[in-house]
Amino acid sequence: MKARPIIYTVLALILVAAGVYTLINNKKKNEAETAIVAQKNTDISVNVTQAKYEHITNDYSSNGTFAPYQELSFPSEISGRIVRVLVDEGSYVKVGQTVATIKKDQLEVDNSNANAAYQNAVVDNQRYENAYKTGGVTKQQLDNSRLQVKNASAQLKQANLRIGDTNVRASISGIINKRLIEPGSVVSPGTVMFEIVNVSRLKLKVNVNESQVANLRVGDEIDVKASVYPDADFKGKISFIAPLADASLNFPVEIEISNTSNNQLRAGMYGTAIFNSKDSGTQHAMLVLPKDAFVNGVSSSHVFVVQPNNTVKLTKVVTGRIFGDQIEILSGIKEGTTVVTTGQINLIEGAKVKIVK
Numbered sequence: 001m002k003a004r005p006i007i008y009t010v011l012a013l014i015l016v017a018a019g020v021y022t023l024i025n026n027k028k029k030n031e032a033e034t035a036i037v038a039q040k041n042t043d044i045s046v047n048v049t050q051a052k053y054e055h056i057t058n059d060y061s062s063n064g065t066f067a068p069y070q071e072l073s074f075p076s077e078i079s080g081r082i083v084r085v086l087v088d089e090g091s092y093v094k095v096g097q098t099v100a101t102i103k104k105d106q107l108e109v110d111n112s113n114a115n116a117a118y119q120n121a122v123v124d125n126q127r128y129e130n131a132y133k134t135g136g137v138t139k140q141q142l143d144n145s146r147l148q149v150k151n152a153s154a155q156l157k158q159a160n161l162r163i164g165d166t167n168v169r170a171s172i173s174g175i176i177n178k179r180l181i182e183p184g185s186v187v188s189p190g191t192v193m194f195e196i197v198n199v200s201r202l203k204l205k206v207n208v209n210e211s212q213v214a215n216l217r218v219g220d221e222i223d224v225k226a227s228v229y230p231d232a233d234f235k236g237k238i239s240f241i242a243p244l245a246d247a248s249l250n251f252p253v254e255i256e257i258s259n260t261s262n263n264q265l266r267a268g269m270y271g272t273a274i275f276n277s278k279d280s281g282t283q284h285a286m287l288v289l290p291k292d293a294f295v296n297g298v299s300s301s302h303v304f305v306v307q308p309n310n311t312v313k314l315t316k317v318v319t320g321r322i323f324g325d326q327i328e329i330l331s332g333i334k335e336g337t338t339v340v341t342t343g344q345i346n347l348i349e350g351a352k353v354k355i356v357k
Contacts, residue, residue: 043354046343048306049293051333053285056323061274062253064206066226068267069256070172070198076187078102078165087194089179093170099194100181104166114152114159121145121152174198175263197267202257204236204271207250211321212275216241222255223274226265234265236273287333288326289317292341298327304340304347305333306355312340314349 080102087099128145131137178195187193204224208216216238224234236257245251255273259265295302301319304312317332333339338355340347347353 043310043352044343044346045356046304046306046312046340046347046353047357048338048355049290049341051287051289051329051335051337051339053335054288054326055285056288056326056328059274059276060208060212060323061272062206062208063270063272064204066202066204066257066265066267066269066271068174068197068199069201069203070174070196071267072172072174072196073192074099074168074171074194074196075189076102076168076191076193077189078162079188080104080106080166080186082181082183082185082187085179085181085183087176087179089176091176092174093176093196094173095170097170098167099170099176100168102166102168102187104163111156111159111163114156118149118152118156121149125149168193170194170196172196172198173200199263199265199267200259202259202265202267203239204255204257204273206253206255206273207246207248208253208275209250209322210245213241213251213253216253216275223276224255224257225272225274227270227272229264232264286320287329287335288323289329289333289339290341291325291327293339294327295344298322301332303333304344306338306340306353309352310354311350311352312347 082100083103084101085099086101087093093099125145125148128137128142132139132142174196175198176194177197179193180195181187181191181193218238218241220238222236222238224236226232226234234257236255238253239256240252240254242252253273257265265271289303291298293303294300295304295314298319302314302316305315306312315332318330320328320330322328340353343353
């Protein structure tokens with residue numbers, strides 16, 4: 001009876017020992033597999049390129065939209081009721097052309113009253129002038145009479161202007177883009193009646209960066225293309241170069257283009273300004289790298305150079321001009337130097353890499 005507990009105890013110890021042995025072996029196996037995986041993952045996969053010399057033209061282009069040469073929301077200057085509207089949307093108008101008339105019955109009455117008041121003031125003043133010569137009135141009374149003539153004259157001129165304003169005249173030449181009134185409409189000073197646009201000439205508004213704007217001058221002739229007329233060529237001249245860059249560090253530039261006789265170009269269309277370099281024919285080959293090669297952007301001036309042992313070295317370069325996605329390299333690396341283009345975020349100085357392409 002005493003032998004059975006001893007046997008059970010021995011069996012239990014054997015089972016515990018076997019379990020411990022199994023755990024130890026499993027741990028060693030896992031550690032070995034982890035070490036293998038870690039060894040395999042030591043190399044960081046990257047894409048690379050080689051610094052090389054290329055012939056790059058200084059020609060470049062910039063996209064923008066065509067805007068009208070002149071644009072005006074035409075307001076009323078007086079209060080009244082519209083009697084006639086003489087133009088429709090799409091009508092061409094010239095400066096000074098009457099486009100609408102406002103009822104002027106009341107204004108004519110006011111004008112008549114102002115004229116009568118002025119005539120009375122003139123007659124009264126003449127009597128004061130004669131009386132002053134004989135001492136019949138004082139200098140102050142004469143001055144008041146003269147002042148009344150001036151006031152009456154000003155009121156008459158104002159009444160005449162209001163009468164003139166009942167004939168609403170276009171202040172710019174162009175096309176009626178919107179007509180916002182009808183006969184019977186009541187308007188007041190500031191009420192917008194028409195929207196007039198002048199598209200006999202247009203302005204193409206584009207943006208250029210600082211390296212490009214340095215070569216531009218007001219008056220330079222520029223080739224222009226319109227997206228809806230890919231086979232047509234237009235010519236324009238730079239009419240404005242902004243002295244201050246915008247938030248994206250680009251400079252707004254306006255190019256003035258004469259429209260065709262049938263106004264083929266329309267405001268709001270997309271256009272492209274093609275800036276032809278003056279020295280594009282003599283451009284020499286230059287050492288370049290793509291923008292993607294730079295760590296944290298071109299402004300950092302640092303790239304990861306791949307060494308012969310497949311490790312990387314953080315290298316500072318001196319950059320020059322920017323040509324689209326290509327950056328001129330003035331010094332820091334030589335032709336044929338292998339540089340990382342993707343995967344830099346995972347790299348540090350001396351890291352080992354695996355080149356994918």
